[in-house]
Amino acid sequence: MTARSFSHGGQNVMRIENHRLMGVPFQEAQWMGGEIAPEIVVLHDTASRLAPGAAASYLARNDAKVSVHFVVERDGQITQQVPANRAAWHAGKSTWQGRSGCNDFSLGIEMVNAGQMTWASETMARAWWGELLSISLFGIELIETSQHGHGLWMPYPEPQIGAVVSLLEVLFRDIPTLTDITTHWYVSPGRKVDPNPLFPLDHVRARVLGRDDPTDATADAGSIAIRPGRFVQTDTPGDTLNLRRWPSFNPNVIAAIPDATLLPLLRQGVFAGRDWLCVEYGGQQGWVLAAYTADFTV
Numbered sequence: 583m584t585a586r587s588f589s590h591g592g593q594n595v596m597r598i599e600n601h602r603l604m605g606v607p608f609q610e611a612q613w614m615g616g617e618i619a620p621e622i623v624v625l626h627d628t629a630s631r632l633a634p635g636a637a638a639s640y641l642a643r644n645d646a647k648v649s650v651h652f653v654v655e656r657d658g659q660i661t662q663q664v665p666a667n668r669a670a671w672h673a674g675k676s677t678w679q680g681r682s683g684c685n686d687f688s689l690g691i692e693m694v695n696a697g698q699m700t701w702a703s704e705t706m707a708r709a710w711w712g713e714l715l716s717i718s719l720f721g722i723e724l725i726e727t728s729q730h731g732h733g734l735w736m737p738y739p740e741p742q743i744g745a746v747v748s749l750l751e752v753l754f755r756d757i758p759t760l761t762d763i764t765t766h767w768y769v770s771p772g773r774k775v776d777p778n779p780l781f782p783l784d785h786v787r788a789r790v791l792g793r794d795d796p797t798d799a800t801a802d803a804g805s806i807a808i809r810p811g812r813f814v815q816t817d818t819p820g821d822t823l824n825l826r827r828w829p830s831f832n833p834n835v836i837a838a839i840p841d842a843t844l845l846p847l848l849r850q851g852v853f854a855g856r857d858w859l860c861v862e863y864g865g866q867q868g869w870v871l872a873a874y875t876a877d878f879t880v
Contacts, residue, residue, distance in 0.1 A: 596748065598756035601665040603652070603749070608662045609642050611649035615669030619759045621687045623750060624673050625783075626766045627776035629697025629710065632656060637694050638663070647671055650690040652749060658741035660749055666757060676769035684769050689753065689760075693742060696720075698775055699734040707734045721831070725779045729767050735778040740835060743782065750790040763787050785834065797828045801869065805829075805851025805860065812847040814859060814875040816840070823875075825868040829858035836868050844878060845870075 596605040628637035638653040638661045649670040653661045664670040672690030676683065696715060699722065702708040707715050707722050715722065715736070726732040754760050765783060766774040777783070785797050816823045822838040829851065839845070848867060849860035857872035 596660075596752050598666060598752060601667040603660070603662045603666075603752065606660040606662055609638060611641065611663040611670065612643050613647045613649040613671050614664045615671065615685065617667055618669045618686060618688075620666060620689045620757060621759055621761050622678060622684070623689045623691060623753065623760065623763045624676075624684060624766055624769060625746075625763065625777050625781070626650065626672060626690060626692045627695040627697050627778060628653070628692050629776065630694065631709075631711070631713065632694060632696065634659065637692065641692060650692045652689070652691045654691060654693050654742055654745050654749065656694050656739050656742050658739075658745035660745055666753070673766065673769055675773065676766075678764065678769050691746065691749065693738060693746060693777060693781075695738065695776075695778065696736045697778065698730070699736070701734065707736075723780065723831075727779045729771070730775040730779050733775075735780050737780045737831060738777075743786070747786055747789050750786065754790055763790060780831075782830070782834065785828075797830065801828045801851070801853075801860070802849075804853060805849040805858070807849055808847045813844050813878045814847050814861065814872075815878040816843045816845065816870070816874060817876045818874050823870055825861070825863050825866065825870055827868055829853040829856075829860075829869040836866055837864055839863050839870070845875075 596603055602608055630637040634655050641650050641653060642663055649664055650672040651662060651664045651666060651670050666689060669685050670690050671685055673684040673688060678684050696709045699707040699709050702714050705717055707717055709715060721737045722734050725735055766776045816839050818841045822840055824835045825837040825839055827834040827836050845861035845863055847859055847861055851858055858869045859872050859875060860867060860869050
């Protein structure tokens, strides 16, 4: 296995060496299986308290006999708990392309997240263990999908998504047997719902596996081109407006645009019930919420 350097968020260089991820802490798990040659990565939510280290500590030492290879905190901190050539007990009863027992040929990544929640009040969501979490503070959304059912869900912070992408890029670069990325809900349908529906799976798979990003195609198909010469001006007094790679609140911010900035308007469309505009700023094309702009005539 060849190891090459890789930087993550200005932290230590990450690389796989002797089945361990260099540059991040290693906290050995109590439970692990025999030697494997991993072919897929299975993504999970911890469905746990959000305090840094809480989920990792549980996964390292527990009576449920569960374990995982990597834990990614909300701030992007990565901890490895099982070597990449040993089985971790993360997928349970599972099937991938007709093969059962995914633990025998997969790596597991747990992302710290509250998991599926319910209403406690108009402003608070209740996690399964009873903790109340502010809907506005955490950006919690009400979503229903065929894979996840109906519930309140917490988005993944951008540092966490960035760390997951960086980790996956290193794994797929340094472990030649890896071929694909999947989710717990996919390998255990009807039994598991993680990661939650706010996780940008298509985008992450496209970034790591080098395939076209379906989100880009969806943005183009769901919007119309605007004639050249039209402009909008940001309207965010005392604040900035996020420029996003595609029209979604999933972590994909590429720039922060100051208030009263004049922007060329390229496309417009409605996504998830919100009006979005494709504009150009600082040499980049991206999407902004129309509600925080005003028409401007040059």
